[in-house]
Amino acid sequence: MTIPTKASAVIIGGGIAGCSVAYHLAKLGWTDVVLLERKQLTSGTTWHAAGLIAQLRATKNMTRLSKYSQELYGELEAETGVATGFRRNGSITMALTEERREEIFRQASMARAFGVEVDQLSEADLKALYPHLNTTGFAGAVHVPKDGQGDPGNIALALAKGARMRGAHTLEHMLVTQVHETTRNGQRAVSGVSWQKDGTQETGFIATDFVVNCAGMWAAELGRKNAVNVPLQACEHFYIVTETIPGLTQLPTLRVPDECAYYKEDAGKILLGAFEPVSKPWGMHGIPKDFCFDQLPEDFDHFEPILEKAITRVPLLESAGIHTFFNGPESFTPDDAYHLGEVPEVRGYYVAAGFNSVGIQSSGGAGMALAHWMEHGQPPFDLSDVDIRRMQPFMGNRTYLVERAKETLGLLYADHFPYRQKATARGLRRAPFHDLLAARGAVFGETAGWERANWFAAPGQTPAYEYSWKRQNWFDNSATEHRAIRENVGLYDMTSFGKILVDGRDAETFLNHICGAEMAVPTGKIVYTQFLNPLGGIEADVTVTRLSETRYMVVTPAATTVRDLSWMTRHRGDFAVSLFDATASEAVLCVMGPNARALLQAAAPWHDWSTEAHPFGTMQQIEIGLGLARAHRVSYVGELGWELYISTDQATHVLEHLLQVGGAFGLTLCGLHAMDSCRIEKGFRHFGHDITQEDHVLEAGLGFAVKTAKPSFIGRDAVLRKKDSGLSSRMLQFRLSDPAPLLYHAEPILRDGAVVGYLTSGAYGHTLGGAVGLGYVPCAGEAVADLLASSYQIEIAGVRHAAEASLKPLYDPTSARTKV
Structure with a gap:
């Protein structure tokens, strides 16, 4: 065929992600889409994927995408005539510890809030569904009956055929050698791609305003050619396939994450796969040029510990012959979430890559969402979990990627404890006072590469997390810090903002x-x-x-x-x-609490800290110690206080000065866990959890921050329309009546016995005396009084707990404490 010289979009990579993007763009009417595959469709990773298609993910919108994938794959065969092998055989997750039981039961509660059918299983129920299983060590199990599995390669080929049926071109053996750029409205923008036909000297150019990097484990290297950051690293992924086992009938997919294993029955055989705790990065010095339908060398020693436990867990494996020992590469990102969306560096350059072993279940929805994004200039709903713009520039560092990848593969089956911190590739971004805080017992977490003091260990206490779904070892430490902010004065580091x-x-x-x-x-x-x-x-x-x-x-x-x-x-x-x-x-120190003014007056006596001289919501230059700073009078904890912005070269001196002066005032060093528990008591929203791009600013309760009297700003018309039409939901604050349970996020909200939503965030309110959460509740056409007159419960791991609901903050509803 004649290779086009112009296209509405060029997709680079013919795995399932690229085929899905082509399919969905074509479905939207982009008839001149061109997909270029360097070798053959499905080569690289798709062809050897296990093909598990689960519905439930960690957040509502990721679950929406996975559910969409499953529904799409169920219809593809009838649409295209390509057999996809898709069937809904269900899935089971079995827990062997009480902590894992708590996790999977919490996930089951979350699933119900997200509209996913799920059942908790007794040991007898589990044996009935999976009779070949040794249930020794059983602590609990959940069953998702509508989960499925399919043939990854054929699903991708069906998507490609569906795209061609609507006018798209899928061209194999076409290597993209360069994405070209121009300048448009003062910004870098895509202008086309150069290609070379595999094995020949034939080259060409396709003009386009849209390029989608779906190059899988090649995506990072391709991005670097345009200084585009696509952080991912290939890792070796292992599984075995048995010989046919006589009498083996269809089974649900079985996951035993405490043994790092999953089991898939297919055509009378068992596929046993692993997500081992320490993985093996691969391709650090580049992926071989001709890599296609290739396998990596066997490493039985690496896989043997998984197999030994599997033979005990599913005894029929002991007598089953091994047909295939497979080792193939898959791409992993620094945070175990895939990359989607338009990159920040170049207009018109989109990415769908780095699927962390969930590419089959994710790609149908990801392709739909990305096509919508390209068509409308914004995603169909909040996709911040996977938005490529969450990645920091340093995350493209290859040493960083290799070190982090050793951990991220195993994290898929690790205990997903609340507040769990990554252990690898740490220590890169530090505030100037990092070492000083560490010497005083700071225990650090990491966000966007920043080391941040989350809590402070007491003398003699090991300064490290001990993870649990219950009260962790820092609970009392953080409670002390929380009370210092509420009752006296606390200091915490906010440099990372x-x-x-x-x-x-x-x-x-x-x-x-x-x-x-x-x-x-x-x-x-x-x-x-x-x-x-x-x-x-x-x-x-x-x-x-x-x-x-x-x-x-x-x-x-x-x-x-x-x-x-x-x-x-x-x-x-x-x-x-x-x-x-x-x-x-600039480094930032926050001095917060009822005695913040007195401490700062002593530490910076040349400045008048009174409300009359320095009112709330204002900034002034100050002299402090031997240095200079800006004092911003704002608060994210709901108390009197100031944020001090200090040049990094003077920051350590200012902290030393504050600690010296603060001794007379009982100043307490605090971590960001205390900041979070204070902010949730005050009902302050957290971006990415409580408020996102799909949450209307009025329904989020933030109308006070919008001034529609301004003649023009982005979103003004939508705010005015919502004012006219009325709110369809409201964000409420909840406090559990029982002081014992803990809230984190995604727990279902029940109104008068029916699930109506879920918590967007949660933490323990040490002043309010119980766990506190925020979440949206539908209220179309309702008065606030009717909304609050209802009875509310929050479900935690299948158990419902009574909760008090409030539209106003339960702590200091008039904000008097911040403005004294």
Whole structure:
């Protein structure tokens, strides 16, 4: 056939992800889509995938994508005539410890909130469903009856055929040698791709405004050619397939994560696969040029510990012959979530890659979501879990990727404890006072590469996490820190939060365009606001401080700095402004609590800390110790306090000075766990959990931060429409009546006995005396009084607990404490 010279989109890679993107774009009417595959469709990883198709994922929207995949695969065979081998045989997860039982029962509760059918199993129930199983050590099990499995290669080929049926081109043996760029509206943008036909000198160019990098384990290398960051690393993945076992009938997929194993029955054989705790990265120095339907060398010693336990767990394996010992590469990302969406570096450059061994169950939904994103300029719903913009630039470092990949494969079957921290590739980003805090017992977590003090160990206590679904070893430590903030004065490090400088003649006008609040404020004023999308959803939750007539500082969570800077860059247009990530230039110490003013007056006596001289919501320059700082009077914990922004070269001195002066005031060093428990008592929202791009700003209870009197800003029309039509849901705060249980997130909310939603975040409220959560409850056409008059419960691991519900914060509802 004639190779096109122009296309609406070029997809690079013919695995299941690339085929799904082509299928869904074609379904939307993009008839001149071109998919280029360097070798043959399904080569690389798709052809050897296990083909497990589960529905339940860690969040609502990831579950939506997996459920979509399953429904799509169930229809593909009839649509295309390609046999997909898809069947709903169900899945079982068996727990061997009480901690794992708690985890899977919590997941079962979450599944019900997400609309996934799930059953808790007794040991007898489990034996009836899987009679070949040795249930020794049984602690609990759950069954998802509508989970499925299929033939990965044929599912991909069916998607490719479906794309061609709608006009798309799928071209094999076509190596993309370069993605080309141009400049469009002052930004880098895709202009086309160069290709070379495999095994020949034939080359060509296809002009396009959209490129989708679906290159699997080659995606990172391809991205580097355009300085595009696609952090992923190939790892060896092992499984064995037995000889045919006489009399073996259809079985559910079985997972025994405490033994790192999964079992799939297929055509009378058993496939035994493993997610071992320490994996083997592969291809660190590049993937061989001709790698296609290839296997990696066997490593029986690496797999043997899994097999030994499996023979005991499923005894029929002992007498079954091994037909295949397979070792093949799969791609893993630094956080075990795949990459989707438009990259921040180049307009029109999209990614769908790094599927962490869940590519078959994810790719149908991922292709649908990405096609929608390309068609409409935004995803169909919140995809921040997998949005490529969550990745930090340093995460493309190859040494970092190799070290982190040793851990991430095994984390798929590890205990998913709350607050669990990654153990590998740590220590890269540190605040100037890291060592000083560590010497005082700080126990660090990691976010976006930043080492952050989460809690402080007491003298003689081991400064390390001991994970559990119950109260962990730091619970009392954090309670002490929480009470210090509430009752006296606490200090914590917030250096990791992103700081984006907006500088230039049009800074005020630009920020008024992208922010919901009014930016025409005096120098020194701090404004709490959101970036909204055209639907009124929340793209960012920030504070903006006016530093001068032409300069503002936007402060945002550490994990969203890249995303927010990208959003600002995309909407800069013709505004005369520059944008600069200044995060590393300043350290931030927060001094919070009823005695914060007294301590700071002693530490910085040249400044007047009174409300009259330094009111809430303002910033002023101060002298402190021998140095200088900016004191921002804001609070994320609901108490009197200031955030001190200090040049990194002076930061350690200022902390030493505060600790010296603070001794007389009983100053307590606090971690970010205490900050989180304080903020949830106050009902403050957390971006990425409580508020996302699909949550309307009014339904999130943040209408006070939006000024529709402004003539024009992104999302203004959607806010006005919602005001006219009324709210369809409201965010409520819940406190459990029983002080013992713990809340984390995704626990179902029951109103008058029926599941109506789930908690978006949860933590223990040490002042309120019980676990506290936030979550949305449908309320279309209802008065607030009716909403609050209902009876509420929260379900935890299958058990329902009575809860008090409130629209206003249960702690200091009038915010009097922050403004004294």
